[in-house]
Amino acid sequence: DGTTTATVLARSVFREGIRNVVAGSNPTAVRRGIEKGVTAAVNHLMEISRQVSRPEEVAQVGAISANNDHFIGDLLAEALQKVGKDGVITVEEGKTTETAVRFVDGMQFDKGYISP
Structure with missing residues (x-):
């Protein structure tokens, strides 16, 4: 699913950006360069990605994301x-070792207050 790759890339971009700024590069120029790179990467990923819709495909992606837990x-x-x-x-984290799915129809609100 790419979460680990995205984390490694973000760390590297951040580290190299800081290194360039410390070496004297213009921080605004570094930021603009990062933004251009991110835009190019996202556009490329959109071109090569494919939508996952079948339950078997969703299960496969979910298993990969869960450290190969099918x-x-x-x-x-x-x-x-x-x-x-x-x-x-x-x-949500549970209080037992059981893993379960619970379906809630309608809407669910966390406790608390809303103020306009």
């Missing part, structure tokens, strides 16, 4: 199929 990948595929592409999936 059980978690299957749970993710099941949850995504149930809520749809616009649904919300929330992962």
